[in-house]
Amino acid sequence: MTLQKNLDRAANLKFPGQAVIDGKLVGAKSGKTFDNIGPRDGKVANQAAACEAADIDAAVRAARAAFEDGRWRNKHPREKKKVMFRLAELMERDLEELALLETLDMGKPISDTRSVDIPTAINSIRWYGEALDKVYGEVATTPAERLSFVVREPLGVVGAIVPWNFPLHMACWKVAPALATGNSIVLKPAEQSPSTALKLGELALEAGVPPGVLNVVPGFGDTAGQALARHMDVDLIAFTGSGEVGRKLMAYAGESNLKRVALELGGKSPQIVFADAENLDEAAEAAAWGIFFNQGEICNAASRLLVEAPIKDAFLKKVIEKSAKYAPGDPLDPASVAGAIVSEGQMQRVLGYVEKAQQEGASLALGGKRVRAESGGYYVEPTVFDRVDNQHTLAREEVFGPVLGVIAFKDEDEAVRVANDTVYGLASGLWTGNVSRAHRVSRKLRAGLVWINGWDACDITVPFGGAKQSGFGRDRSLHAMEKYTELKGISITYKP
Numbered sequence: 001m002t003l004q005k006n007l008d009r010a011a012n013l014k015f016p017g018q019a020v021i022d023g024k025l026v027g028a029k030s031g032k033t034f035d036n037i038g039p040r041d042g043k044v045a046n047q048a049a050a051c052e053a054a055d056i057d058a059a060v061r062a063a064r065a066a067f068e069d070g071r072w073r074n075k076h077p078r079e080k081k082k083v084m085f086r087l088a089e090l091m092e093r094d095l096e097e098l099a100l101l102e103t104l105d106m107g108k109p110i111s112d113t114r115s116v117d118i119p120t121a122i123n124s125i126r127w128y129g130e131a132l133d134k135v136y137g138e139v140a141t142t143p144a145e146r147l148s149f150v151v152r153e154p155l156g157v158v159g160a161i162v163p164w165n166f167p168l169h170m171a172c173w174k175v176a177p178a179l180a181t182g183n184s185i186v187l188k189p190a191e192q193s194p195s196t197a198l199k200l201g202e203l204a205l206e207a208g209v210p211p212g213v214l215n216v217v218p219g220f221g222d223t224a225g226q227a228l229a230r231h232m233d234v235d236l237i238a239f240t241g242s243g244e245v246g247r248k249l250m251a252y253a254g255e256s257n258l259k260r261v262a263l264e265l266g267g268k269s270p271q272i273v274f275a276d277a278e279n280l281d282e283a284a285e286a287a288a289w290g291i292f293f294n295q296g297e298i299c300n301a302a303s304r305l306l307v308e309a310p311i312k313d314a315f316l317k318k319v320i321e322k323s324a325k326y327a328p329g330d331p332l333d334p335a336s337v338a339g340a341i342v343s344e345g346q347m348q349r350v351l352g353y354v355e356k357a358q359q360e361g362a363s364l365a366l367g368g369k370r371v372r373a374e375s376g377g378y379y380v381e382p383t384v385f386d387r388v389d390n391q392h393t394l395a396r397e398e399v400f401g402p403v404l405g406v407i408a409f410k411d412e413d414e415a416v417r418v419a420n421d422t423v424y425g426l427a428s429g430l431w432t433g434n435v436s437r438a439h440r441v442s443r444k445l446r447a448g449l450v451w452i453n454g455w456d457a458c459d460i461t462v463p464f465g466g467a468k469q470s471g472f473g474r475d476r477s478l479h480a481m482e483k484y485t486e487l488k489g490i491s492i493t494y495k496p
């Protein structure tokens, strides 16, 4: 695939723009649409339905009706599995189209959407399809005259609200376990990236997911998103996004029907490099990849690099060398390793953090500017700040862009203290050749994930989620199925 081929394909691409509600493709009841702007060139790619409370209500009613009549949850597990496998096959059939939609909506390089985003989403659907009849209940150790079963039942209607940084991948982290456990779903994609979620809704119908079971409703957060989270007939909001919206969702739940809320929020994840690390080249590669992959728009971005003082200068030099390949290019060019920032607003936000870091006294070691402005798109250079203090705004707030802060530390205790001195607790990492230190430090880090001598060692089999203000509830692994189910105890009393 060449850049020219991708440009030709993009010119002929049909963007899905209608909501998927109760098995039908529909516009918003109000007739309103919104501009889906492509960050690659800042141009409007298409119009998507601007759904609001009335559309959300229609989707929730359809989801509830589908749940109550059992058209999905009571299907034979073998049949459900077949449908989920079929969905995975259809996504594979349309992989190139999905990858192109994702790249154009979000600005990430086509090589990543083809090899990471879409395959990972497909893997989630298939993995939970395989798992759906492998998780079952218990028989409790009750006295002789009683037999008690502990069963897991689907919650009912799940509202999934997802962000724009990995649009289909995040959607499938929620849709796959929710479907596998027999729920009905109303999925609200982010306004910046509605296309692949809408396409997922269409493919699910083609695969045989019954109407009403997976509804996809595009719209804005404070209208469609809020209506979903305040709806009296939604049982769970499964969310990935900012802490600010996470807080609102908890309030909406409290002010409505006390629905459950699961939050996967942001991070300020530390990657700690000790002088005794065995391979400093690999560590430097991971430091650059950890912050510059996906333009730094990752909840678990390694945005704080903690380096033991004696090796800090030499290590920083290596990181800067490794950063060169993340210079942003055209997202449709298969050779690009980094692409555009998702929106003009997000780019300005990132540049605002760059300015603030300089004002607060950090020293700019690389990048710091908007580039490729002539394209009309939103591109920021890989940016590295040295001499960052952990109290600087850059070390405390989530930038969600390609900006790394380097902090020197003097010993292990200080490294752990600085790493944990944050309101977040999503991911963390350390590089050391000392096995005792690796165990010791990993147990002291307050985070949902610790990666030793590697970064982002993600796998569907390992739960993903955070401690502290990075949220609660887990995506991925069999544990993710817990949040989409309720435990029920059923006891039979009999004469022994």
Ligand code: NDP
Pocket: 161, 162, 163, 164, 165, 188, 189, 190, 191, 192, 219, 220, 221, 222, 224, 225, 226, 229, 240, 241, 242, 243, 245, 246, 248, 264, 265, 266, 267, 298, 299, 346, 349, 398, 399, 400
């Ligand atoms: P948000 O948290 O605002 O958006 C995430 C999702 O929540 C979107 O679908 C959004 O809809 C929806 N939403 C927004 N407001 C509400 C609401 N009141 N009720 C219900 N749903 C709502 O993230 P942003 O896109 O604004 O990004 C801002 C910052 O958030 C980033 O700079 C980054 O720091 C962080 N972030 C973290 C992510 C993560 O993976 N942890 C992912 C994305 C952002 P819509 O977009 O349509 O408004």
